[in-house]
Amino acid sequence: MIHALSGNPARLDVKEPVTLAQRRKVAASCQANLFGGVVPLYVDTMRDEVSAAYAGKPTRIYLIGVDGRVHYNPGIGPFGFNPDHLRGALEDYLARNSPSS
16 A cells, blocks of 8 residues: 655555564665665664664754744654755744844
8 A cells, every 4th residue: 555645655554674684675665666776775773773873853953042042943853854944934033133123
C-alpha cells in the first residue's frame, strides 16, 4: 500500500526490521523507489549507534530576540522543522525591531 505524504510516496506495509539484513532491504527499497537510486543511503546498526551519537532530538528552530524572548518557535520536529519559514520570521523580526522603526 502506497500513500502520498508531502508529495512523496510512503509505504505503510513495511514492518519494523529486526535484523540488519531486513534493515538493508528496506533501505534499498527506499533508495530505489523514493530517490531513483541516485541518493546514497547508509544503514545504521541495529543498536542505532549513529542515530544515538548524532541525532538532535527534538529538532527545533528558535528565533531569540535581543530582548532574550522567543520570537519564533514552530514546534517540535520533525513536523515543525522547516528552515524555510525562519527566513520570513527573521525578516518580520528585523522589520519590527530595526533602529529606524
